[in-house]
Amino acid sequence: MLYFLIAAIMLVFSIMLDKFRNNNLKILVYIILIFILVSFTGLRGDIDPDYSNYIDIFNGARNNINLGVEPAFFYFNKIIACLNLDFQWVIFLIALFSITLKINFFLNNSKNFAFSILIYYCSMFFLYDFIAIRQALAMAFFMTSLPYLMERKFIPYCFFIIFASLFHLSALVLLPLYFFIYYSCRKIFLYFILSLATLVSVLKIDIQLVSLVLGYLSLPGFALNKLDIYVQEDVFAALSFRQLLLGFIFVLFSSRQDDKIIKIFLNIYILGIIVGTLFNEIPQLSFRLKAYFLWTESILVVYYVCKTFKNNDLLRFFVYLILAGLYMLSLYSYLGALSERQGNYIYPYKVFFE
Numbered sequence: 531m532l533y534f535l536i537a538a539i540m541l542v543f544s545i546m547l548d549k550f551r552n553n554n555l556k557i558l559v560y561i562i563l564i565f566i567l568v569s570f571t572g573l574r575g576d577i578d579p580d581y582s583n584y585i586d587i588f589n590g591a592r593n594n595i596n597l598g599v600e601p602a603f604f605y606f607n608k609i610i611a612c613l614n615l616d617f618q619w620v621i622f623l624i625a626l627f628s629i630t631l632k633i634n635f636f637l638n639n640s641k642n643f644a645f646s647i648l649i650y651y652c653s654m655f656f657l658y659d660f661i662a663i664r665q666a667l668a669m670a671f672f673m674t675s676l677p678y679l680m681e682r683k684f685i686p687y688c689f690f691i692i693f694a695s696l697f698h699l700s701a702l703v704l705l706p707l708y709f710f711i712y713y714s715c716r717k718i719f720l721y722f723i724l725s726l727a728t729l730v731s732v733l734k735i736d737i738q739l740v741s742l743v744l745g746y747l748s749l750p751g752f753a754l755n756k757l758d759i760y761v762q763e764d765v766f767a768a769l770s771f772r773q774l775l776l777g778f779i780f781v782l783f784s785s786r787q788d789d790k791i792i793k794i795f796l797n798i799y800i801l802g803i804i805v806g807t808l809f810n811e812i813p814q815l816s817f818r819l820k821a822y823f824l825w826t827e828s829i830l831v832v833y834y835v836c837k838t839f840k841n842n843d844l845l846r847f848f849v850y851l852i853l854a855g856l857y858m859l860s861l862y863s864y865l866g867a868l869s870e871r872q873g874n875y876i877y878p879y880k881v882f883f884e
Contacts, residue, residue: 532879533865534858536566537648541854544645545847559644560637567629567651571659572622575880578660579871581621588617602696603664618882624663631670639676639791640829641836645850649828652857654821656865656876665818668694668701672822680794684708703805703819711797720781720800724774727807731768739808769806769820772860776827777803783834792833795826802826 543559576582590597591607610619633647640646658666675690687708694701730737780796788796802823809816831853839846869876 532570533861533876536570537651537854537858537861539566540644540648540651541850544642544648544850544854547644548642548846548850549843556637556643560633563644563647564630564633567633567647567655568622568626571629572625573618573881574621574660575882575884577874577876577880578656579868579875580661580663584620584663585617588620600664600696600699602693603698606697621663621882624667625659628659628663628667628670631674635670635673635676636828640832642832645854646828646832648854649831649857650825652861653827654825656861656868658821662698662818665698665700665821668698669822669825671697672701672704676794679708679711680791682708682712700815700818701822704822707798707801710801711794713797714793715797717781717784721778723800724777724781724803727769727777727803728774730807730810731774734768736811737808738811768810769803773803773806773824773827776831780830780834783838788837789833792830795829795833798823799826799830 540563543563547556547559587597587599587603588607588611591604592611594608596604607620610617610623632650633643636643636646636650658669671690671694675687675694678684678686678690688705691701691704694704729735777800780799784793784796802820805823806816806820809819835846835849835853839849865876
């Protein structure tokens with residue numbers, strides 16, 4: 531099956547990169563993964579829930595009608611239409627920009643960028659780069675902005691986040707991150723935060739933060755329309771067992787000797803747990819907001835595997851195999867659930883001209 535063949539290729543590349551540590555091999559893997567993922571995503575046909583919605587947005591932009599999307603995405607569609615290009619160029623170019631930026635980020639920040647991409651592919655890729663493509667692009671801009679965040683350059687960081695919000699308004703939740711990301715908290719405090727979040731999820735306690743904020747804040751019309759759609763879902767926005775468990779594991783294995791960038795990624799991950807909990811009153815909002823933070827799992831898992839098993843190659847490869855199997859099993863469950871929503875979703879994969 532194509533979906534899992536791609537994951538298997540990433541796993542093979544991960545082991546090769548770990549074993550040979552060759553820059554030429556790294557560059558070759560980088561090029562191959564960009565080609566595979568951009569082609570796979572950008573050339574897909576109508577096999578996801580939002581594909582037809584994006585066609586409507588494109589047709590609306592062609593007629594100068596904004597169907598309730600953020601301005602940058604509207605004008606992006608309008609430019610494609612004005613160039614007499616068809617709708618598939620929207621899908622392809624968004625995939626090209628979004629995936630390339632993310633792979634660049636993992637290349638520069640992960641101990642094993644192919645395995646980080648494998649984790650992202652199995653955990654978030656289909657939900658965002660296949661379906662919520664506007665937010666996927668906003669997430670890519672956030673990743674691009676992180677060097678400025680780490681260097682405490684507020685103006686460039688702010689520029690990237692505001693630009694990202696023009697594709698998906700939810701990116702504005704990242705602006706306050708600048709003021710919290712540098713704090714170093716004691717482990718006992720982090721365990722306390724994670725325990726509270728776990729308790730909220732297990733007991734299904736609704737935090738009424740959104741209602742409180744909306745009592746004092748006015749949102750643009752398109753944002754209110756989207757919020758009205760989100761509130762119709764009545765499923766409780768629990769954090770997943772994996773997300774909570776990884777939070778505890780990351781804190782357990784963290785130390786003062788960790789790289790500065792890893793400490794920042796850990797803070798981002800913990801903030802994702804907090805955001806997902808505080809906004810659980812509206813499930814779709816909670817799911818979307820926490821995604822901006824919890825993708826750091828892709829970096830942290832690889833870092834702590836390499837740190838823990840740095841002197842034992844065979845055991846490290848074995849851990850990669852076990853983790854890859856677990857992540858692929860999670861992907862299998864997600865794709866199966868998605869395909870059951872409607873017969874033509876996900877299975878079988880098809881390109882746009884079929």
